[in-house]
Amino acid sequence: MPQPHELTALDQWQALQRGELRPTELAEHYLARIEALNPSLGAFVTVTADAALERARHVEANVPRTAPLWGLPFGDKDLQRRAGVPARFGSRLMADFVPEESDDLVRALDAAGGVSLGKTNTPEFGLPSYTESLAEAPARNPWDVDLGAGGSSGGAAVAVAARMLPFAPGSDGGGSIRIPAAACGLVGLKPSRGRVPAASGIDSLGGLAVAGPIARTVADAALLLDAMITPSGSRPEHHFALRAPGEDGPLLAAAVRGEGRFQLGVMTTSAWDDDYEIRLAPEALAALAVAVDGLSALGHGLEQTALSPDASYVPAFRTIWQAGAATIPADGPEQEEQLEPLTRWLLRRGRALGARDLAEALAALSAFERSFIARLSRFDAVLTPALALTPRPLGWYDRADGERNFAQQVQYTPFTSMVNVAGLPAIVLPVMQTAGGLPMGVQLIGRPGGEATLLALGAQLERRLRWQDRVPPGI
Numbered sequence: 001m002p003q004p005h006e007l008t009a010l011d012q013w014q015a016l017q018r019g020e021l022r023p024t025e026l027a028e029h030y031l032a033r034i035e036a037l038n039p040s041l042g043a044f045v046t047v048t049a050d051a052a053l054e055r056a057r058h059v060e061a062n063v064p065r066t067a068p069l070w071g072l073p074f075g076d077k078d079l080q081r082r083a084g085v086p087a088r089f090g091s092r093l094m095a096d097f098v099p100e101e102s103d104d105l106v107r108a109l110d111a112a113g114g115v116s117l118g119k120t121n122t123p124e125f126g127l128p129s130y131t132e133s134l135a136e137a138p139a140r141n142p143w144d145v146d147l148g149a150g151g152s153s154g155g156a157a158v159a160v161a162a163r164m165l166p167f168a169p170g171s172d173g174g175g176s177i178r179i180p181a182a183a184c185g186l187v188g189l190k191p192s193r194g195r196v197p198a199a200s201g202i203d204s205l206g207g208l209a210v211a212g213p214i215a216r217t218v219a220d221a222a223l224l225l226d227a228m229i230t231p232s233g234s235r236p237e238h239h240f241a242l243r244a245p246g247e248d249g250p251l252l253a254a255a256v257r258g259e260g261r262f263q264l265g266v267m268t269t270s271a272w273d274d275d276y277e278i279r280l281a282p283e284a285l286a287a288l289a290v291a292v293d294g295l296s297a298l299g300h301g302l303e304q305t306a307l308s309p310d311a312s313y314v315p316a317f318r319t320i321w322q323a324g325a326a327t328i329p330a331d332g333p334e335q336e337e338q339l340e341p342l343t344r345w346l347l348r349r350g351r352a353l354g355a356r357d358l359a360e361a362l363a364a365l366s367a368f369e370r371s372f373i374a375r376l377s378r379f380d381a382v383l384t385p386a387l388a389l390t391p392r393p394l395g396w397y398d399r400a401d402g403e404r405n406f407a408q409q410v411q412y413t414p415f416t417s418m419v420n421v422a423g424l425p426a427i428v429l430p431v432m433q434t435a436g437g438l439p440m441g442v443q444l445i446g447r448p449g450g451e452a453t454l455l456a457l458g459a460q461l462e463r464r465l466r467w468q469d470r471v472p473p474g475i
Contacts, residue, residue, distance in 0.1 A: 122152050127325060183391040264300050265381075266303065425450055431461065
């Protein structure tokens with residue numbers, strides 16, 4: 001008889017529905033795994049064991065089993081506020097902050113019947129693409145604990161890869177779901193702008209940041225995404241969606257069926273290429289080749305494509321990133337000194353921007369969005385590497401030099417931010433392992449509202465490549 005953590009999230013949900021598992025039993029099981037594994041991996045920064053067990057008992061007694069996440073454990077990313085639970089945002093500046101109210105996404109996951117076990121690790125205010133803040137222990141990659149887990153949803157990815165959670169919500173403003181999912185050998189899905197009502201991206205600067213799932217399998221990602229879209233299990237009012245989420249039926253159905261033949265583009269150029277030296281590691285190209293061979297064998301059409309140069313992208317994206325940092329609640333030199341050097345550099349540059357700078361950057365990114373979507377519109381999806389390099393060692397990023405740090409992040413993950421700017425959905429898939437046993441993945445970028453196509457493609461590759469059977473050493 002397999003242990004609960006050896007089952008997929010969908011299998012666990014079905015066992016809960018059949019009465020073979022109880023929410024309290026499942027919560028106790030995962031809390032024991034967190035207690036055993038978290039000290040060496042840094043996935044969680046806060047574990048709310050008593051509250052989790054109380055919540056599991058409440059779900060068991062009072063929440064209808066029709067709730068889409070009934071009894072399934074998850075973790076809140078520590079950029080999300082949950083009433084009564086510390087929210088440090090990966091920063092020494094916020095060490096004592098305990099919110100009185102919960103964010104919309106937290107309330108949505110509760111409404112879906114989930115059971116939060118605590119807060120997962122994130123870098124300072126979610127700004128970097130690695131999870132190594134000075135406020136918390138680093139998030140270590142379960143495949144090699146001397147390597148980083150990526151970011152900013154690094155703790156969530158570590159928890160799922162190490163089977164401390166069946167799946168986890170993340171947020172993604174420039175790759176923060178897809179980067180750690182790729183580094184830790186998982187499926188990560190960034191939805192279309194407007195797809196998840198509780199974290200639509202509509203209210204974020206430049207419309208960049210959205211919430212989405214990190215999971216071991218495509219179906220598990222779809223199960224969590226469905227619940228994030230429709231926590232009540234019925235079709236919601238959805239004012240900002242590019243396409244109403246009910247039109248394809250539940251996305252889980254698309255992931256389980258895994259049907260269809262599609263026309264795909266293959267792209268190895270990025271929006272950063274003209275300003276930064278982007279070199280694709282042999283492992284990144286090998287992963288792309290595995291996906292191309294697999295998709296071709298499955299009957300999909302594939303065609304090489306490339307981005308048109310756009311000199312405005314890099315300065316505009318940098319401006320928006322700096323402007324976002326300008327809103328961090330650090331007032332005066334004393335509070336600024338509590339920030340990490342990269343955050344302080346971004347904050348000061350952001351606060352030096354003028355209104356004209358911001359308006360011009362937003363206009364440039366809007367123009368890029370239109371041209372990017374038009375460029376890729378003849379394809380059902382476009383395939384790229386997930387990362388340009390293998391997972392980076394802990395301490396690899398330059399903490400003192402903001403410019404060099406930013407360049408390192410671009411060189412590691414050049415293919416993610418342009419998807420946020422365009423508001424498109426994208427999924428990363430862990431298609432191979434290197435000779436040294438490290439995961440390497442690919443990214444599929446979809447049309448607006450095209451999550452069902454991405455899930456169908458992912459399910460087909462998953463059946464062929466069987467990445468769901470891989471387990472990190474010692475887990």
